[in-house]
Amino acid sequence: MNTKLYTLITGSSEGFGKALAIECAKRKMNLILVSLPNSGLSQLTESIIQNYKVDVVPIEKDLSIEENCVSLFKEVEQMNLSVNILINNVGLGSTMFFKEGSIDFYQKQVKLNVMVATLLSSLFLEMLKTHQPSHILNVSSLSCFFYLAKKQVYGATKSYVYSFSKSLRAELKSDHINVSVICPGGMNTNPTTIMTNQSNHWLARQSIMNPDKVAAIAIRELLNQKEIIIPGFMNKLFLLIDKLLPDFIIKMIANNHVNKFKSYNIGNKNHGQQLISQASQP
Ligand SMILES: NC(=O)c1ccc[n+]([C@@H]2O[C@H](COP(=O)([O-])OP(=O)(O)OC[C@H]3O[C@@H](n4cnc5c(N)ncnc54)[C@H](OP(=O)(O)O)[C@@H]3O)[C@@H](O)[C@H]2O)c1
Numbered sequence: 001m002n003t004k005l006y007t008l009i010t011g012s013s014e015g016f017g018k019a020l021a022i023e024c025a026k027r028k029m030n031l032i033l034v035s036l037p038n039s040g041l042s043q044l045t046e047s048i049i050q051n052y053k054v055d056v057v058p059i060e061k062d063l064s065i066e067e068n069c070v071s072l073f074k075e076v077e078q079m080n081l082s083v084n085i086l087i088n089n090v091g092l093g094s095t096m097f098f099k100e101g102s103i104d105f106y107q108k109q110v111k112l113n114v115m116v117a118t119l120l121s122s123l124f125l126e127m128l129k130t131h132q133p134s135h136i137l138n139v140s141s142l143s144c145f146f147y148l149a150k151k152q153v154y155g156a157t158k159s160y161v162y163s164f165s166k167s168l169r170a171e172l173k174s175d176h177i178n179v180s181v182i183c184p185g186g187m188n189t190n191p192t193t194i195m196t197n198q199s200n201h202w203l204a205r206q207s208i209m210n211p212d213k214v215a216a217i218a219i220r221e222l223l224n225q226k227e228i229i230i231p232g233f234m235n236k237l238f239l240l241i242d243k244l245l246p247d248f249i250i251k252m253i254a255n256n257h258v259n260k261f262k263s264y265n266i267g268n269k270n271h272g273q274q275l276i277s278q279a280s281q282p
Contacts, residue, residue: 004055005131008032008076008083008124010063010116011090013039015189016139019215020087025052027219032057032081034072034090057081063090064111066119073123084131085222086124088117089139091157095150095196096263105265106153113157121168125177132176137222138165142185142235145242148254150263158183162228169227180222182229185238187211192264201256207234 007024011017013035021033025048035041037060045058059075061068076083092109094101117138128134143151144158165181172179186197186208197208209232217231230236242250 004030004082005084006030006032006055006057006081007085007087008034008120009087009089010034010120013041013044015193016184016187016211016215017087017089018044019189019211020089020218021048021056022052022212023215023219024085025054025056028052028054029085030055032059032076032083034059034061034063036060036062063116064108066111066115069116069119069123073120077127082131083124083127084134085137086120086128086135087137087139088120088161089137090116091139092154092265093193094154094265096265097150098152100263101153101265109153109265110157113154114160117161118164128177129175133225134177135222135225136165136168136172136177136179137218138162138179138181140165140181140183142183142230142238144183145239146250146254166227178222178225180226180229182214182218182221182231183235184214184231185209185235187214196264207232207238209235 007029009017009021009024009031012021012031012033017033017035021031021044024031031048031054033041033045033056035058039060041058041060045056048054048056057079059072061072063069063072091113094105094109121136121138128136138161140161141154141158143155144162146155148155162181162183165179169179186193186200186204187210188194188197188208189211197205200208214231218229221229230239
């Protein structure tokens with residue numbers, strides 16, 4: 001077995017996953033980066049190797065297909081790579097009324113947001129147990145705490161990730177596997193999300209964070225073995241307000257705020273560009 005240790009990050013060609021990869025490389029952690037085929041992963045790999053002098057292994061797979069999760073694990077084993085940190089980042093976002101989404105889209109969203117984190121945690125469990133301590137970081141969302149219109153399936157998948165992480169943490173404590181969950185608010189990661197973030201209410205716009213900053217907080221707090229990571233002052237404040245104000249006021253604020261969101265599902269990669277050109281029209 002290769003004596004080097006690796007951090008495996010899913011969905012790492014772009015957005016928050018890419019920011020996490022760069023943050024880990026800055027900390028001299030070797031990487032296994034997993035993203036869709038033809039997603040620019042080889043260019044990112046070259047650039048990280050050149051800039052940070054760490055080992056980077058790119059693996060291109062569509063993780064929404066269950067067998068690919070299994071073949072990912074087998075490839076890692078066959079290459080004799082030893083994973084001590086698993087970061088379940090890959091996820092499909094959406095902001096739309098339930099009737100606007102297709103069955104195919106919801107199936108893919110549930111598979112990517114729920115099944116991939118579950119399957120990979122299970123597949124890599126024995127390998128993680130061989131290192132002390134080892135870590136699993138699951139990427140949830142602040143929306144897992146608020147039951148928002150236009151976020152029904154997305155929010156529910158992120159509630160699953162939150163609940164799964166907390167239970168798994170309790171269970172794996174005796175194996176010295178730390179499980180942390182991060183719940184970011186809005187991050188400017190891709191054109192579609194940037195556009196949705198811009199259409200937010202003023203107060204919500206104050207909480208939008210740069211993915212690089214969130215990634216630095218995520219890795220620092222993961223290594224500190226923090227259970228729940230809420231990045232940013234404004235996001236912590238939203239959670240506090242949620243605890244303090246009566247439920248009906250929270251619902252009023254939240255739904256008034258959500259109705260301002262433009263509908264999108266991130267499965268449509270051109271949608272952000274379409275929204276941007278619509279917005280720039282007089
Ligand atoms: N952005 C936010 O405001 C925000 C807020 C809270 C939580 N989050 C969570 O943060 C995570 C990352 O979000 P993001 O905004 O960075 O997303 P993103 O910009 O869409 O990036 C997603 C990454 O996953 C890859 N990917 C997509 N489908 C895949 C598949 N089937 N198999 C393998 N890789 C796949 C993408 O590759 P391609 O480039 O090839 O598509 C890309 O590298 C998600 O779990 C999301 O729910 C995001």
